[in-house]
Amino acid sequence: MKKFIIVLTVLTLGCRHPGRHPQEYDLVIYGGTSAGIVAAVQAVRMEKSVLVVNPGIHIGGLTTGGLGQTDIGNKQVIGGISREFYRRIRSYYEDTLHWEWEKRSDYRDGGQTRTLPDDDAMWTFEPRAAMSVFNDLITEHSIPVIHNQRISLQEGVVKENGQITAIKLESGRLIRGKMFMDATYEGDLMAMSGVSYTLGREAVSEYGETLNGVQTEMAVHHQFGQNVDPYVVTGDSASGLLPGIFENPGEEGSGDRKIQAYCFRMCLTDVPGNRILLRRPGPYNEQEYELLFRALEQGYRGPFFIMSMMPNRKTDANNNGCFSSDFIGRNYAYPGGDYKTREEIIRAHRIYQLGLLWTLANHPRVPEEVRAEWQQWGLPADEYPGNGHWTPQLYIREARRMVSDYVMTQHHCMQESVSAEQPVGMGAYTMDSHHVQRYVNAAGFVKNEGDVQVGGFSPYPIDYRAIVPKKEECTNLLVPVCLSATHIAFGSIRMEPVFMVLAQSAATAACLSIDEHVALQDLDYNKLRRRLIEDKQVLSYRK
Numbered sequence: 404m405k406k407f408i409i410v411l412t413v414l415t416l417g418c419r420h421p422g423r424h425p426q427e428y429d430l431v432i433y434g435g436t437s438a439g440i441v442a443a444v445q446a447v448r449m450e451k452s453v454l455v456v457n458p459g460i461h462i463g464g465l466t467t468g469g470l471g472q473t474d475i476g477n478k479q480v481i482g483g484i485s486r487e488f489y490r491r492i493r494s495y496y497e498d499t500l501h502w503e504w505e506k507r508s509d510y511r512d513g514g515q516t517r518t519l520p521d522d523d524a525m526w527t528f529e530p531r532a533a534m535s536v537f538n539d540l541i542t543e544h545s546i547p548v549i550h551n552q553r554i555s556l557q558e559g560v561v562k563e564n565g566q567i568t569a570i571k572l573e574s575g576r577l578i579r580g581k582m583f584m585d586a587t588y589e590g591d592l593m594a595m596s597g598v599s600y601t602l603g604r605e606a607v608s609e610y611g612e613t614l615n616g617v618q619t620e621m622a623v624h625h626q627f628g629q630n631v632d633p634y635v636v637t638g639d640s641a642s643g644l645l646p647g648i649f650e651n652p653g654e655e656g657s658g659d660r661k662i663q664a665y666c667f668r669m670c671l672t673d674v675p676g677n678r679i680l681l682r683r684p685g686p687y688n689e690q691e692y693e694l695l696f697r698a699l700e701q702g703y704r705g706p707f708f709i710m711s712m713m714p715n716r717k718t719d720a721n722n723n724g725c726f727s728s729d730f731i732g733r734n735y736a737y738p739g740g741d742y743k744t745r746e747e748i749i750r751a752h753r754i755y756q757l758g759l760l761w762t763l764a765n766h767p768r769v770p771e772e773v774r775a776e777w778q779q780w781g782l783p784a785d786e787y788p789g790n791g792h793w794t795p796q797l798y799i800r801e802a803r804r805m806v807s808d809y810v811m812t813q814h815h816c817m818q819e820s821v822s823a824e825q826p827v828g829m830g831a832y833t834m835d836s837h838h839v840q841r842y843v844n845a846a847g848f849v850k851n852e853g854d855v856q857v858g859g860f861s862p863y864p865i866d867y868r869a870i871v872p873k874k875e876e877c878t879n880l881l882v883p884v885c886l887s888a889t890h891i892a893f894g895s896i897r898m899e900p901v902f903m904v905l906a907q908s909a910a911t912a913a914c915l916s917i918d919e920h921v922a923l924q925d926l927d928y929n930k931l932r933r934r935l936i937e938d939k940q941v942l943s944y945r946k
Contacts, residue, residue, distance in 0.1 A: 430452070440546070442586060442883070489524035611812075669719075694849060807887040867912065886905065
């Protein structure tokens, strides 16, 4: 089949003529995340027409959203276009013009993703570097992307005989396609397609796991070490609990619908020439930081964040410690919420984190030495100029998860008597859940619950059947991000390079299914495997 690419402006792809029949694309991708862009690149390389429908204006998801300290586990299992992305990052930083705020020779990355001398790629980067690479990929492949086009949450999917024929946007625009992909963190297209999904944590009994459900006993990391009082008036239970605290966490190992905490990965800088000092956000609710004040008054001095250094004296600042950037318990309504609800939750997270930074640097109840440290940091003037120099991408660590005929579990991650038979990529990260809730323990003090960090296992394969729905539910939809996995297995899989790997494999399956005139569930896996290997995907691992 000859290459067929449509290059149209955003205005042309809007709803100027809603009564006319739109072009049918081979692959319609909903979501401009890193996964969505990589999938589009693969579709073009396989000579298929493609359209990326981006609900917002930001592209690249978390990869361009501040997550520059790549969570990876084992670099050897990152192949295909995902690895190409990180190779391009390395090429970007080989240009001396991209070292404006420090010398290249002075930069020292660290941690799990430090770039070693023999690496062919680079794994730490600024948001603008990631954006540059994705924009290059879009331009080189003439990928049409329409922005600020959200799927209708009332009538967003048109289906016939178990197939999606079109998606309907809020604008009224119908986008027709042969194959569809949900590359969002939220899974709206998946949900609107009538595909089974779940939210929250499964009970340990559901899949015979040990790390799922409520986990108070394992929650030793990022925990209050002090006896911090949970009540509005210290010692007075009648005064009520401080914001975000529950009386009872639930039975150990039981399932619930609660979601692990979200935050923004913060890009900060301490370079005066590129630093915008923080102001107190409005509105500012001092009570949101009362637990922090009480911990500080008992001698707590951090950590407050993981301050991973990126090039040009910038950070990828992530949650660390008992009270940090995770806005614990404030995201439960996000996955299934309407757009207004989600916007309110995103705004609340932004206000909370900006308020936390301002509090650490300025509040009189914060010790002077802590204030002095945090007064050095501000927002970089050369990042996110259209969004107040703050990332527009909230870290949606987990939202909806599909339930297909094949569910990835703790047993797959640890390779305990089960392993994926049809691999389309590999996971390698620790099974990692951030805290889910705050509660009052038996002694009457506040504790965090839900953090699980269990690793030490080898890279494991992720099955093709986990990224396609049950055949009776939909035969032409791929879900490489909100894939079929339990809460704790998803905690290992949910890494940006893995999402890119799975998206490339998903796009490959879509293109082959079009060529073979078969449902995704009926695609010959051996044909898929051969093409994935040809495209340098990594499907197995040996030490």
